[in-house]
Amino acid sequence: MSSDAKLNDLIRLKQPPSAPLERWQMLPTRQQGKGPRQADPCHVPSPLRVRNTVNMSVISTPDAHKVVLRYKKTPKAHTPKTPRLIGCRKTPGTARKRTPPKSAKKKTPGRSPSGCRFIPNRATMDLDYSAYLLRKKEECGEGEEDGENSDMLSPTGKECRQALLKAISRSRGKSGQRKNVLSFTISTPSVAEGSSLNYTASMSNSISSQPIRSSQRKRVRRLPTAAEKVLDAPGLVDDYYLNVLDWGKNNVLAIGLGSSVFLWNANNGSVNHLTDMGSEEEYVASLSWAANGKYLAVGSSDSAIQLWDVAKERRIRVIRSHSDRIGVMAWNSHTLASGSRDASIHNHDVRMSSHCVAQYVHHKLEVCSLKWSPDGTKLASGSNDNLVCLWPSGSGILEPQTVLAGHQAAVKAVSWCPWRSNLLATGGGSNDRCIKLWNVSLGKCVESIETQSQVHLAPTLFGLL
Numbered sequence: 001m002s003s004d005a006k007l008n009d010l011i012r013l014k015q016p017p018s019a020p021l022e023r024w025q026m027l028p029t030r031q032q033g034k035g036p037r038q039a040d041p042c043h044v045p046s047p048l049r050v051r052n053t054v055n056m057s058v059i060s061t062p063d064a065h066k067v068v069l070r071y072k073k074t075p076k077a078h079t080p081k082t083p084r085l086i087g088c089r090k091t092p093g094t095a096r097k098r099t100p101p102k103s104a105k106k107k108t109p110g111r112s113p114s115g116c117r118f119i120p121n122r123a124t125m126d127l128d129y130s131a132y133l134l135r136k137k138e139e140c141g142e143g144e145e146d147g148e149n150s151d152m153l154s155p156t157g158k159e160c161r162q163a164l165l166k167a168i169s170r171s172r173g174k175s176g177q178r179k180n181v182l183s184f185t186i187s188t189p190s191v192a193e194g195s196s197l198n199y200t201a202s203m204s205n206s207i208s209s210q211p212i213r214s215s216q217r218k219r220v221r222r223l224p225t226a227a228e229k230v231l232d233a234p235g236l237v238d239d240y241y242l243n244v245l246d247w248g249k250n251n252v253l254a255i256g257l258g259s260s261v262f263l264w265n266a267n268n269g270s271v272n273h274l275t276d277m278g279s280e281e282e283y284v285a286s287l288s289w290a291a292n293g294k295y296l297a298v299g300s301s302d303s304a305i306q307l308w309d310v311a312k313e314r315r316i317r318v319i320r321s322h323s324d325r326i327g328v329m330a331w332n333s334h335t336l337a338s339g340s341r342d343a344s345i346h347n348h349d350v351r352m353s354s355h356c357v358a359q360y361v362h363h364k365l366e367v368c369s370l371k372w373s374p375d376g377t378k379l380a381s382g383s384n385d386n387l388v389c390l391w392p393s394g395s396g397i398l399e400p401q402t403v404l405a406g407h408q409a410a411v412k413a414v415s416w417c418p419w420r421s422n423l424l425a426t427g428g429g430s431n432d433r434c435i436k437l438w439n440v441s442l443g444k445c446v447e448s449i450e451t452q453s454q455v456h457l458a459p460t461l462f463g464l465l
Contacts (some may be wrong), residue, residue: 072316091181132164133198143370152435203359231264233257240412240429241341241368241384243286243328245306249293252310256284261298263310274308275315277301288329288336297336305338307350330370330379332393337379339367345381345391357395362403363387373421378440382411390440408432427451 010454211312234260237244244256253264259277261284264270277283277300286299295316298306305319305326324341331337336348345360345367360381369382378401379391386407389400404426413427413435422441428434437447 007055019157051431084088124289129461172251235260237283241327241366241367241410243288244284246287246289246296248289248296249291250310252293254287254289254296256287256298259283261287261296272313273311274313275306285325286329286338288331290331291333297329297331299329299338301325303340305329305336305348315349319348319350319355321348327366327368328370332372332376332379335393336371337370339381340371341366343367343383343385345370345379347393347395358393359397360389360391360400361397362389362400365410368412371416373416374418375421379416380416380426382414382426384410384433386428388414388438390424402440404438404440404443404444404445405437406448407434 013419044239146300158281187188233255237256237258242256246254248254251266253266254274255262255264259280259282261274261276263272263274265272275298281449283301284298286297286303288297288299289296290296294309294311296308296310299310302307303320303322303324303326307316307319308314309316319336322338322340322344324338326338328339329336334349334351336350337345338348339345341363343361343363345363346356347358347360348355349357358380363381363383363385365384367381367383369380371380372378373380377393380393383389386405386409387405388404388411390402390404391400404424407426407428408430409429411426411428415425417423417425422439423446424438424440426436426438428436433451433453435451436445437449438444439446
């Protein structure tokens with residue numbers, strides 16, 4: 001073939017192309033899917049085939065060398081009805097780690113429930129029993145044991161202490177002999193959890209966890225109807241305004257019988273005769289023990305006060321400042337307050353020669369009750385004029401801070417609340433027959449209780465008797 005013929009043959013446009021197809025024009029060698037391999041009707045005899053036919057359609061033509069490829073429209077992305085949060089798609093090939101639970105966290109090393117040798121461990125302490133030990137040390141003293149000062153308690157105090165110790169021991173399930181107030185280490189349990197020896201503790205826990213019934217809440221404490229001890233008292237003066245009985249801290253009862261003073265020891269039952277007045281016409285009008293139980297003040301009908309050392313049975317001094325009989329006395333450390341039928345109240349410092357340091361003047365009739373507040377800053381007085389006066393502790397001639405009026409008879413009973421310093425209880429005579437509770441800060445009566453009889457208050461650990 002000449003060169004002209006070759007040139008014409010190359011530039012002729014009507015002949016089908018003989019060059020290999022482009023890559024995008026090649027047909028796939030296998031149908032899509034997982035079916036068996038079949039013959040492709042649009043097979044193009046070429047070593048190269050079209051592989052990406054996702055968006056293409058093949059149309060066959062009569063000419064075997066012509067292939068028409070038509071692009072399909074890109075399908076729209078399917079939008080789910082439920083909206084999805086942005087960034088929630090999982091990245092292929094990466095596993096999302098879960099946050100470990102709190103229980104899987106490791107504890108800080110070095111922390112243990114055993115506490116420190118300088119800081120007590122509250123988890124291992126018996127706070128009720130520790131409070132009992134501290135209270136017992138304050139009452140008995142630092143260097144005294146249980147038995148050394150037991151004689152100084154009254155029978156009621158002994159019973160209260162024994163009942164408190166039994167209650168604490170029962171709740172602990174032990175004998176209650178531990179003497180340590182603070183705990184710094186974990187003590188090894190002496191009784192196994194499920195053993196029969198721990199029966200008391202398990203029973204106390206089960207009883208304390210049970211709900212309180214209404215019948216138990218309404219139960220009233222019953223007082224004994226029979227006397228524990230009966231003492232003969234010949235010559236006892238029958239006068240409502242006198243105070244001729246007083247029980248001391250040493251568990252000795254002082255009794256004024258006519259013109260004589262007797263001492264009855266509740267520990268051994270012995271009776272001692274302390275003194276007699278100067279004449280038979282003179283009688284004992286009041287008795288009052290000092291706080292330490294060593295000294296006894298005796299008020300007589302001739303307006304004199306005698307101070308006695310009971311252990312030595314010796315009279316220390318005689319005090320005179322009133323003009324009539326002394327029917328009531330009250331100690332406040334070294335100060336002795338005395339109330340007389342002359343309607344006055346005197347404070348005596350028994351350490352000084354000029355003993356009368358203060359005078360309280362407001363009552364119109366005989367003073368028949370005196371009581372110092374637990375902190376020793378106020379003195380409450382009751383009189384036959386149906387009034388209750390509150391006096392400050394000081395010197396000179398003083399006026400009352402507060403005057404409480406409300407009783408219809410003489411106020412013989414006066415007592416301060418041991419756990420509320422502003423609460424005062426007073427009791428009236430036969431024409432009044434009620435107990436009144438006063439808020440001394442406000443000067444108002446907060447409660448009045450009818451008793452149907454004359455009132456004499458005896459303060460106890462849990463209330464008034």
